[in-house]
Amino acid sequence: xxxxxxxxxxxxxxxxxxxxxxxxxxxxxxxxxxxxxxxxxxxxxxxxxxxxxxxxxxxxxxxxxxxxxxxxxxxxxxxxxxxxxxxxxxxxxxxxxxxxxxxxxxxxxxxxxxxxxxxxxxxxxxxxxxxx
Numbered sequence: 001x002x003x004x005x006x007x008x009x010x011x012x013x014x015x016x017x018x019x020x021x022x023x024x025x026x027x028x029x030x031x032x033x034x035x036x037x038x039x040x041x042x043x044x045x046x047x048x049x050x051x052x053x054x055x056x057x058x059x060x061x062x063x064x065x066x067x068x069x070x071x072x073x074x075x076x077x078x079x080x081x082x083x084x085x086x087x088x089x090x091x092x093x094x095x096x097x098x099x100x101x102x103x104x105x106x107x108x109x110x111x112x113x114x115x116x117x118x119x120x121x122x123x124x125x126x127x128x129x130x131x132x
Contacts, residue, residue, distance in 0.1 A: 026055025053079035065089035068096035069110050070103030077110045092121045
């Protein structure tokens with residue numbers, strides 16, 4: 001791919017003022033699972049990808065955490081709640097659920113339970129945006 005930027009786990013690249021860091025993940029069905037931390041304008045967004053709980057490590061100063069909750073191929077809701085305690089983001093946004101029957105999960109259940117633990121959660125509709 002012309003213009004592609006090659007990265008390995010642990011690498012950081014700055015592209016037009018946006019810092020991208022590749023972080024390890026745990027996805028038993030994949031050979032090289034990864035996630036990303038994207039930094040810009042003083043904010044840090046972590047996208048865990050298709051990650052299981054055993055791949056979650058503490059991440060510093062995460063403003064927004066995109067976290068899978070679907071189970072089967074990622075963390076389930078119970079595991080995602082444990083991941084919040086490890087990462088401690090300012091805002092969590094559940095993802096990777098309800099796209100096919102094997103990963104059916106209730107994002108409102110995740111929101112309720114996470115908020116009961118003191119976390120802020122936004123459940124987004126497809127195409128919805130959030131300002132941080």
